[in-house]
Amino acid sequence: MLIKYGKVIIDNRASQVDKPFTYIIDKDLIDIVKIGMRVIVPFGQGNKLTKGIVVEILDEYESECKLKKIIDVLDDKPLISKELIDLSKWIKENYLSSYLDAIQLVLPPGDFKEVSTFIETTDNKDYKNLTNDEIKIMDLLNSRGKILLEDLKKEIKISGISKILNVLEDKKLLVTTIEIKTTIEKKLERWIKLINNGKPLEEILEGINKGASKQREIIEFLYDVGEISFKELSSSLNASSYSIKSLENKG
Structure with missing residues (x-):
């Protein structure tokens, strides 16, 4: 079975977990998960579903421990580039920073826990040759308008929905936008x-x-x-x- 491995920084500030954890990227997500994306992973003995950010993707990985799988992807596209991820690693190594703090420095203003991905339709209404699953998604978007990616996944339980959304975006039938909540005050200049x-x-x-x-x-x-x-x-x-x-x- 074709799989890859993703190194994930967990959203947890405890010093003992300040390191990348390796997860399996199985075939359903292998074309979806990219460096700089937020993902949902099982973490700890209780397998609590936790948010994290992918900092590296490997084709091969040897481990004596049984690895867990990435459960889902929260973003349609990376929040930050591989170059900025590499910069955050350099900051951690040279300034004794935690991984989370280093990543926070290279993210857009805000908190990567409070990032929302929205999906909405475009003006293109050429729905010819769409699959049943694609039509189901477009019908929901046309009836609801702009919708959170997480809400769309909850309402339409389709296997491999992230891949289908990418196909629809390539066909220019829908568009995704990322919004980051920030507490930074915007200053207006007269x-x-x-x-x-x-x-x-x-x-x-x-x-x-x-x-x-x-x-x-x-x-x-x-x-x-x-x-x-x-x-x-x-x-x-x-x-x-x-x-x-x-x-x-x-x-």
Whole structure:
């Protein structure tokens, strides 16, 4: 039987399990599992279903112990590349980091436990020559719209569903997207642009009181540079927010 082996970092921060564990990738998943994907594996004496991330795939592996199998794949495509996995290994070896912490550094902002893979249909409605299983999947997607990969697998219990989804994606009948939940606050930066409607500088300055020297200086500066961030404008001209706000109020 054709099989491969995957080395998996388990989602467990205990120091005694801070190492890759080897699992069998059997024939149903052999074309699906890739480095950088999250998987579900049985772990520990109780075979608790646990999330992990694949960091290496082997064609051969010798072991005196009986190996367990990867149960399922959580992602349609790798979250990170092999190159970034290799970088995380280098970080662990050179900075005495744990595997999980090293992997976290190379992942997109967020937590790899809170990654959601969504499936939805495309505008392509050419459903000719689809198998019964493929039609069943497309019917569900058309009725439900965007759906979590995990929910789709629960509702449609088809053997080898991951491989079927890959085929449908190759046919451009569906698309997958990955969303990572993050607690990192997004910062918005304020930008300033002069609205001159093609007017010459002299005409624009006519609408500004000659005593408002700072406002006139801002107008002349913006006329030359075009668009600039509020922070850079304030720093370059030592302009107060009041002067800039006054110009905004004048339109």
